[in-house]
Amino acid sequence: MHDLVLKTLGIGDLLAWLGVPDGSLVYPIVASVFPLIFLILFALLAVYAERKVSAFIQNRLGPMETGPWGLFQTVADILKLIQKEDITPTASDKILFFVAPVLVFTGTYASLAVLPWSNGFVGADLNVGIFYLLAISSLVVAGLLMAGWGSNNKWSLYGAVRSTAQIISYEIPAGLAVLTAIVTTGTLNMTGIIQQQEGLFFGYLFASPFLFVAFIIYLIASLAEVNRTPFDLPEAESELVGGYHTEYSGMKFAMFFLSEYGNMFVVSAIAVSVFLGGWLTPWGTVPSYGMGFFWILVKSLFFVFFQMWLRWTLPRFRVDQLMYLCWKVLIPIAFACLIGQAAWVVYL
Amino acid sequence: MEVIMFWILAVIIVASAIATVFSKNIIYSAFSLLFSFLGVAGIYAMLSADFLAVTQIMVYVGGILTLLLFGVMLTNRITTMSLKTDVFNFIPGLIIAAVMLGSLLYVIWVTGTWAKHSPAVWDTTVESIGTLTITQYLLPFEMVAIILLVAVVGASYIARKDKQNIKS
Numbered sequence: 001m002h003d004l005v006l007k008t009l010g011i012g013d014l015l016a017w018l019g020v021p022d023g024s025l026v027y028p029i030v031a032s033v034f035p036l037i038f039l040i041l042f043a044l045l046a047v048y049a050e051r052k053v054s055a056f057i058q059n060r061l062g063p064m065e066t067g068p069w070g071l072f073q074t075v076a077d078i079l080k081l082i083q084k085e086d087i088t089p090t091a092s093d094k095i096l097f098f099v100a101p102v103l104v105f106t107g108t109y110a111s112l113a114v115l116p117w118s119n120g121f122v123g124a125d126l127n128v129g130i131f132y133l134l135a136i137s138s139l140v141v142a143g144l145l146m147a148g149w150g151s152n153n154k155w156s157l158y159g160a161v162r163s164t165a166q167i168i169s170y171e172i173p174a175g176l177a178v179l180t181a182i183v184t185t186g187t188l189n190m191t192g193i194i195q196q197q198e199g200l201f202f203g204y205l206f207a208s209p210f211l212f213v214a215f216i217i218y219l220i221a222s223l224a225e226v227n228r229t230p231f232d233l234p235e236a237e238s239e240l241v242g243g244y245h246t247e248y249s250g251m252k253f254a255m256f257f258l259s260e261y262g263n264m265f266v267v268s269a270i271a272v273s274v275f276l277g278g279w280l281t282p283w284g285t286v287p288s289y290g291m292g293f294f295w296i297l298v299k300s301l302f303f304v305f306f307q308m309w310l311r312w313t314l315p316r317f318r319v320d321q322l323m324y325l326c327w328k329v330l331i332p333i334a335f336a337c338l339i340g341q342a343a344w345v346v347y348l
Numbered sequence: 349m350e351v352i353m354f355w356i357l358a359v360i361i362v363a364s365a366i367a368t369v370f371s372k373n374i375i376y377s378a379f380s381l382l383f384s385f386l387g388v389a390g391i392y393a394m395l396s397a398d399f400l401a402v403t404q405i406m407v408y409v410g411g412i413l414t415l416l417l418f419g420v421m422l423t424n425r426i427t428t429m430s431l432k433t434d435v436f437n438f439i440p441g442l443i444i445a446a447v448m449l450g451s452l453l454y455v456i457w458v459t460g461t462w463a464k465h466s467p468a469v470w471d472t473t474v475e476s477i478g479t480l481t482i483t484q485y486l487l488p489f490e491m492v493a494i495i496l497l498v499a500v501v502g503a504s505y506i507a508r509k510d511k512q513n514i515k516s
Binding site for chain 2: 131134138
């Protein structure tokens with residue numbers, strides 16, 4: 001499938017022209033570098049967007065000095081992060097402290113492997129694509145715990161434990177919401193899920209009332225899974241300094257940041273692929289390769305914007321409210337949706 | 349290619365399993381277990397059991413390992429306590445190990461030709477697993493469900509008892 005990716009990007013022809021033989025290892029390597037470059041570019045722009053969105057919501061201008069409208073602010077930030085001294089606290093656990101950001105980033109990067117970028121434009125078209133996406137996020141959990149423990153700092157540990165409790169709890173409503181859509185598609189393959197939504201206005205969003213509710217549940221749960229406001233307890237600045245990445249600086253901090261923004265895109269792309277027709281046009285036709293990429297990007301970026309919008313609008317939940325919402329509100333509704341949708345599929 | 353991948357995974361599994369057993373630090377043990385689980389998932393994926401591979405990650409890494417780490421991190425004064433990785437129960441352990449090794453060697457000896465896995469069977473396994481669980485293996489499946497339900501009820505009972513004590 002990576003051949004298709006490369007052909008779409010026009011890199012396949014370039015590599016063939018350069019004399020790279022068919023089936024050589026260079027093709028998969030280039031295909032796997034594409035999501036990495038995308039992730040970095042996305043994070044670069046998303047950090048800028050986050051600042052601008054927050055500024056406009058708070059009636060400010062945001063970054064204005066570096067470049068036109070402050071466009072190069074994040075570039076400057078990255079240069080700063082690269083130059084920064086790599087500080088490892090003396091009391092920290094050296095190995096865990098080093099491995100944690102790598103593990104967190106691996107979890108984010110691995111989930112990009114099965115994201116459908118466009119029609120036939122997907123890194124690995126796994127039969128269990130969506131299930132893989134739900135499972136691979138547990139690597140992030142392990143990484144966060146590693147960071148919290150390795151830092152040997154109470155704020156870090158609190159942040160990590162909170163984050164883990166939150167992600168594990170909200171995995172259940174998120175999984176159930178996705179399952180509600182899976183009941184309808186009858187496939188776990190990402191491309192298959194999107195193809196099933198052909199001809200529907202905005203995919204599964206308006207296909208049945210249960211799917212609409214499931215989409216809302218997924219949206220809420222995904223906010224909690226990426227530790228965004230109103231569920232940003234793990235890094236609540238006013239309580240925990242910086243949460244699990246309190247002790248991190250320089251490039252290690254940058255890796256946490258990168259995977260945080262990457263996760264924002266990944267959960268948005270999952271929501272879009274499962275409930276909103278992915279790379280299909282909003283009116284449900286199959287677009288060309290380029291336009292497919294455009295549509296999934298526009299839809300996903302809207303939800304990234306939605307997450308930023310919420311962050312600067314809503315206050316933070318308390319821990320007990322967080323758990324109440326998950327276990328007593330979202331999960332029962334998600335189960336009702338699942339059963340309702342199953343009945344809908346069987347009887348309608 | 350496949351052979352190289354297998355050996356990489358095998359080294360990861362065995363090395364991290366050894367680290368899990370011999371590490372003096374319980375956190376290191378738990379995190380080495382993570383790589384062991386991931387390696388096993390990789391072996392499953394190489395055997396075209398993609399659903400099983402993902403389930404392995406979901407259940408072991410996402411569930412059991414996280415629970416383990418959580419328990420360790422919430423336990424008081426766990427860092428000050430050094431783990432004893434000493435030899436206990438030498439004779440019974442030796443007997444069990446010998447029996448295990450013997451039975452494994454026996455299986456290897458009895459199995460004349462091992463079934464070769466062909467790489468071209470990337471068929472979806474989810475449907476057949478689903479069909480089998482609700483037809484042929486319905487009873488074990490339901491039993492697992494009931495056991496899990498009992499465990500959940502038990503867990504909430506234990507958690508609730510404490511709360512009543514605080515009230516009174």
